[in-house]
Amino acid sequence: MGPNLLVNYGEAVAAILFCIGFTNLLLQTNLIKKIIGLNIMDSAIYLFLAEKGYIAGRAAPIVTNGVTSVEAYINPIPSGLVLTGIVVSVSVSALMLSLTIRLYLRYHTLNLDEIAAQLKKEGR
Amino acid sequence: MSKKKSAEEYHKTFAFHFFRWLSGGKDPYLGNVEMRPQKEYEADPEMLLRQEKEHDAILDKVYDTKHNALLKLFHSLYEITSILFCLFLMALLLVTISYLPATGAADKPVNNEVAGRYIEKGLEETGAVNIVAGMILDYRAFDTLGESHVLFVATITVLILLRLDKNKKGEVNPLTKEMNPNDRIYEPKNDAILQLVATFLVPIIIIFGIYIILNGHLGPGGGFSGGAVIGAGLILYLNAFGFQKTERFFTEKTYKWICFFSLSFYCLAKSYSFYTGANHLHSIIPNGTPGAILSGGLILPLNIAVGLVVACTMYAFYAMFRKGGF
Incomplete structure (x- = not known):
């Protein structure tokens, strides 16, 4: 065990959230709940990135009073990466939900096991 | 020189028989083997059922x-x-x-010369007070273009999956028939409280979204967040007043053209700026005085383009999940 686990409590929370989302993804049979698990994983990644960019005692990267020294602001790159992540997560969620709607219309259930059983029964 | 034979004489030759056999003109079994046409199979309906x-x-x-x-x-x-x-x-x-460097430390390897360069030269080179806006719309503009396209492609795919297919005669595709009794019947019909609240809130929400987009290079905000706010305002308006009202100004065609013009404007503007930048040419777009609303070079128009795409996409997602189309 390294020395920084308690100092990095934000990143530790991100890791735990990620694992909660992943367990949800593996154990839930309801498709909507699986998608919720995936979104929890996404949020954990944003939290991790935000923690990576933070520097204690520095301001958000918006130039105030014309000060442009590195010592004044936090790292702007993780903020941009979080932005990208949010956009992609929105698109992926919408796509998965619409696929779920189509599956529901076809099989009249959201349970993945029942869908698989019906698929086998139909002989495909 | 060959001798000319009569037809009768020719029919007796070997060549005639051979070629007739070769071309299948004669069935050797015909007349030699007893043949009966096959009976068609008739299944016993009881047995079939069983x-x-x-x-x-x-x-x-x-x-x-x-x-x-x-x-x-x-x-x-x-x-x-x-x-x-x-x-x-x-x-x-x-x-x-537990082995990663401590959160909040200034000497982490993440805080390398790239981030330092963005902070130190960002204001001078992009003209944007908001360093993140300058980064994503100037230094890393390709990334943001890709994001806008991801949104656009996702909307198109959702449209393919959820739309109510109709052929030219107006018949609904049997695959999507079950979606036909759509959610419109569950709509709140003229809910007085919702309509009153929406009358007050929707203009404020949309103006706030426009403010966020226009101030993207001056403070926190930008195209993505402002677009999401405007999309939320449109969704509230839709919930209060129904599809008949929104269809007057926002249809599939509107969405298509807004996205097309925004994305192609983005492409052309950034192509120009990459072309001039890579060839060390003088760009005609001034950076302006930092802090003024018309500053930051291309960042303000690009924010507007991205905001339009995001607002339309948010509204389009909602409308498609509600009733499968705009």
Whole structure:
């Protein structure tokens, strides 16, 4: 065990959230709940990135009073990466939900096991 | 020189018989073998019914998931394995995090010369007070273009999956027939409280969204967040007043053209700026005085383009999930 686990409590929370989302993804049979698990994983990644960019005692990267020294602001790159992540997560969620709607219309259930059983029964 | 033969004489030759046999003109069995046409198979309807029933019974027995001991064993094993795997993953991640540099330290390897360059030269080179806006719309503009396209492609795919297909005669595709009694019947019809609140709130929300977009280079905000706010305002308006009102100004065609013009404007503007930048040419777009609303070079128009795409996309997602189309 390294020395920084308690100092990095934000990143530790991100890791735990990620694992909660992943367990949800593996154990839930309801498709909507699986998608919720995936979104929890996404949020954990944003939290991790935000923690990576933070520097204690520095301001958000918006130039105030014309000060442009590195010592004044936090790292702007993780903020941009979080932005990208949010956009992609929105698109992926919408796509998965619409696929779920189509599956529901076809099989009249959201349970993945029942869908698989019906698929086998139909002989495909 | 060949001799000319009469037809009768020719019919007796070997060549005639051979070529007739070769081309299939003569059936050697015809007249030699007794042949009878086959009877068509007639299935006994009772037997068919019985077979079908037996088949269904077998399938029910085979796929009886509730009383299958092996399946139950598999499920419990699967659950135990996945929980153990997730615990292992969590322990692994926590051990890794305990070795990472401390949060908030200034000398982390993440804070390298790239971030330093963005902070020190960002204001001078892009003209944007908001360093993140300058980064994503100037230094890393390709990335943001890709994001806008991801949104656009996702909307198109959702449209393909959810729209109510109609052919030219106006008949609904049988695959999407079940979606036809759409959610419009569940709409709140003229809810007085919702309409009053929406009358006050929607203009404020949309103006706030426009403010966020226009101030993207001066403070927190930008195209993505402002677009999401405007989309939320449109969704509230839709919920209060129904599709008849929104369809007057926002249809599939509007969405298509807004996205097309925004994305192609983005492409052309950034192509120009990359072309001039790579060839060390003088760009005609001034950076302006930092802090003024008309500053930051291309960042303000690009923010507007991205904001339009995002606002339309948010509204389009909602409308498609509500009723399968705009």
